[in-house]
Amino acid sequence: MSGVLSSATNDPLLDILLLSVDESLRNQVLRSDKTSSYLNHLRKLSPDVLEDEKDQLIVNNKAIESSISKLAENSYLQFIVASQSMKKLSVVEEKFEHEVGRTIELGTQLDQEAAKLIEEMEAINYESSRQRITPVVLLDNIDKIQDILELPSLTLTCVHNGYYSEALDLASHTRRLGVRFNGIGIIGNIVEEVEQAMDEMIVQLLELLKHNVRLPMVIKTISYLRRLKPFSTMSTQKCTEQLQKLFLTLRMVFINNQLNLLNSIASTIDPDKYLKRYIEVIREHVFATIVNFNTVFLNKSEFASRSQASSMPISPSLSSASLISTVPKSSSIENDFIEETSQCFNLQGSILGPFMRKIISDLYDKLNEFAPKITDRHLRESLWLQIAYCSASMSRVGFEFGSILQGLSCLSNNDDPLITSEEWNRALEKQREISIRLGSSGNRA
Numbered sequence: 311m312s313g314v315l316s317s318a319t320n321d322p323l324l325d326i327l328l329l330s331v332d333e334s335l336r337n338q339v340l341r342s343d344k345t346s347s348y349l350n351h352l353r354k355l356s357p358d359v360l361e362d363e364k365d366q367l368i369v370n371n372k373a374i375e376s377s378i379s380k381l382a383e384n385s386y387l388q389f390i391v392a393s394q395s396m397k398k399l400s401v402v403e404e405k406f407e408h409e410v411g412r413t414i415e416l417g418t419q420l421d422q423e424a425a426k427l428i429e430e431m432e433a434i435n436y437e438s439s440r441q442r443i444t445p446v447v448l449l450d451n452i453d454k455i456q457d458i459l460e461l462p463s464l465t466l467t468c469v470h471n472g473y474y475s476e477a478l479d480l481a482s483h484t485r486r487l488g489v490r491f492n493g494i495g496i497i498g499n500i501v502e503e504v505e506q507a508m509d510e511m512i513v514q515l516l517e518l519l520k521h522n523v524r525l526p527m528v529i530k531t532i533s534y535l536r537r538l539k540p541f542s543t544m545s546t547q548k549c550t551e552q553l554q555k556l557f558l559t560l561r562m563v564f565i566n567n568q569l570n571l572l573n574s575i576a577s578t579i580d581p582d583k584y585l586k587r588y589i590e591v592i593r594e595h596v597f598a599t600i601v602n603f604n605t606v607f608l609n610k611s612e613f614a615s616r617s618q619a620s621s622m623p624i625s626p627s628l629s630s631a632s633l634i635s636t637v638p639k640s641s642s643i644e645n646d647f648i649e650e651t652s653q654c655f656n657l658q659g660s661i662l663g664p665f666m667r668k669i670i671s672d673l674y675d676k677l678n679e680f681a682p683k684i685t686d687r688h689l690r691e692s693l694w695l696q697i698a699y700c701s702a703s704m705s706r707v708g709f710e711f712g713s714i715l716q717g718l719s720c721l722s723n724n725d726d727p728l729i730t731s732e733e734w735n736r737a738l739e740k741q742r743e744i745s746i747r748l749g750s751s752g753n754r755a
Contacts, residue, residue, distance in 0.1 A: 323349055409467060416463050423459055424452070427496055458487065459496075462503035469511045474534045481508050505539075512538055519560035520567075522595075528602045532557065551661075554607055558665045561599040565669075568595060581680040582689045586696055588676055593700040596669055600707045603662065662709075670711045674728075677715070681728055694729060694737035702741060712738070 324345070328336055339345055355363055382389070428448055448455070461484050468477035481504050488501035515531050515538075523531070532553055535541055541549045568591050576584050684690050701712030712734070 321349065323352065405470075412463070416460070420456060420459050423496065424455065427455060430494070430496065458500065461500055462507060465504050466507040466510070469507050469514065474511060474515070474530075477507065477511055478534065478537050480504070508538055516556070516560060519557060520564050522564070525602050525605060528557075529606055532606050550607060554603070554661050557603065557606070558599070558661060561595075561602075562665065562668070565591065565595050565599070569672075576680075581683040582686075582693055585676065585680050585684075585693055588673070589696050589700050592669060592673060593703055596666075597703055597707065599665075600662065600704075600709065604707065666709050666711070670714065674715055677728055690733065691736065691740075694733055695740055698734075698737040698741040702745075 328339065331339055352363070461480060465477050465480045465484070468474070468480065484501050484504040487497055491497045512535070515534055518527065518531055535553060535556075536549060541552065544552065569588065572584065572587055572591065681690070681693065684693065697715065698712055701710050704710060715729070
């Protein structure tokens with residue numbers, strides 16, 4: 311012990327305290343600016359107070375341990391996110407190293423292409439000797455030539471890393487070079503490689519729309535697609551129509567993927583829980599799809615008229631009783647569904663009509679499959695109440711569908727309809743009562 315003390319410091323008090331400190335922390339204690347002030351503090355204390363100082367240190371240590379435990383308990387999600395972010399950073403670093411390796415390979419190719427370019431330039435015969443390109447001129451412009459040769463790899467790197475605006479600018483610059491130097495073979499090869507990168511960009515943008523993307527990203531994605539072939543070569547109207555179909559088709563793929571995940575666990579949960587989750591998926595993602603569609607594709611006048619129409623109360627002529635009375639009894643339920651939803655949504659000729667009919671048709675099929683298995687009255691009322699809420703939410707974008715489901719149920723040939731008029735009316739009444747009560751609470755607040 312004396313050897314440890316003599317090798318540590320010239321302060322006996324500090325040497326004694328260092329005996330209780332782990333060896334890995336001793337250097338940190340010695341370098342700390344607070345060590346000297348704390349030693350002076352200890353020397354000023356009387357023996358009685360010095361014992362209290364030890365107790366105070368124990369209390370402080372426990373308090374610190376408690377704070378650390380609470381921090382770990384309250385912020386474990388942030389720790390998990392940070393860990394995931396570090397993993398993503400590792401992936402990005404690996405990808406960057408890969409790109410560096412590719413850049414080195416491209417540098418070798420660049421030397422080869424430069425040699426070929428020199429040979430091609432030397433083979434060109436100009437009408438004037440002053441216009442003839444010589445190796446000296448080539449060497450004077452080697453930096454510009456190198457920039458041109460790097461255009462395909464630079465464009466592809468921008469696409470892979472999500473810098474789509476920069477990739478489009480590089481593609482436009484490359485096309486201008488192709489028009490200006492139409493007779494040079496290597497320029498044609500560069501243009502072709504850049505166009506291949508643009509094809510890959512289209513695939514990435516379309517893949518984005520099959521995931522849970524927010525409105526700003528949807529706006530950017532559609533604007534990028536408008537600038538890419540074949541959309542850029544179409545008329546404005548045809549381009550918009552094709553992008554609308556693509557958008558709704560890809561969003562339908564996303565929604566179906568969400569529902570398929572739910573279908574995979576349908577046999578393991580109660581029918582009422584399954585249907586409620588199914589309705590929640592429709593309420594969240596279909597509503598977002600229609601809002602995004604209206605924002606991206608409708609001009610201000612169309613959006614205003616659509617919003618005004620969606621805010622109007624539903625006409626009594628479109629109630630379930632009226633729907634039943636206007637449909638011939640001999641017609642099939644599917645034809646009734648297509649005809650009446652087109653009239654209710656007032657979207658004849660709009661691509662949103664078929665999209666919503668598909669959504670509601672699938673919902674009706676799921677209700678037919680699982681709702682009869684729910685025999686408890688309270689569970690059934692809770693299910694119809696959730697459908698009423700979902701329908702009211704969709705009415706904000708002009709797609710109230712609750713009365714159509716209830717009408718189709720009454721039109722079916724089953725003796726026991728899917729939902730009776732009494733059940734649906736009770737659900738609507740309860741939904742209105744809750745909405746009024748929440749509105750009153752909000753006004754008082």
